[in-house]
Amino acid sequence: MALTEQIKRSWWVILSFIMMLNGFGFVYIGLKHYNKNWVLEGITYEIPWFFYFIFFARYGYPNAPVSAILTISFLLLLVSIVRSIWVAIKLGDVYDNNEKYTIQQxxxxxxxxxxxxxxxxxxxxxxxxxxxxxxxxxxxxxx
CATH class of the missing domain: 1.20.5 (Single alpha-helices involved in coiled-coils or other helix-helix interfaces)
Structure with a gap:
């Protein structure tokens, strides 16, 4: 597969490197490949950011709930980066070997x-x- 095709098919990985958007890449690729697990994984990566904004508006930054949620959010950000690279590599193998992964009718x-x-x-x-x-x-x- 050409390099441009690989970039077109794995652009969603960039979203994993952006704070507060790290789950949307998994939601996109899960919807594209009809994989409910990836959609749920993407939503799971986004939930702490949602709660961070709620608690930040209520308590402000230095409080314990906000710090705990922010810590969880950054840990999930790191997990999503590693996981998205892993999924992109596996999907690249599937795209390269289409005849191997075809399903009989x-x-x-x-x-x-x-x-x-x-x-x-x-x-x-x-x-x-x-x-x-x-x-x-x-x-x-x-x-």
């Missing part, structure tokens, strides 16, 4: 049948639980 049809028969309730329940824990943490830290 029969396998695709049987996979759709399995997906239609499965219940996706654990996925939304997990997200609901995570958001509930974050809301509980926010309420406890307010008082």
């Amino acid at each position: 029969t396998a695709l049809n049987s996979h759709k049948e399995v997906q239609n028969n499965s219940n996706d309730s654990p996925a939304w329940a997990c997200c609901l639980c995570i958001f509930g824990l974050i809301a509980l943490y926010a309420l406890v830290s307010l008082f």
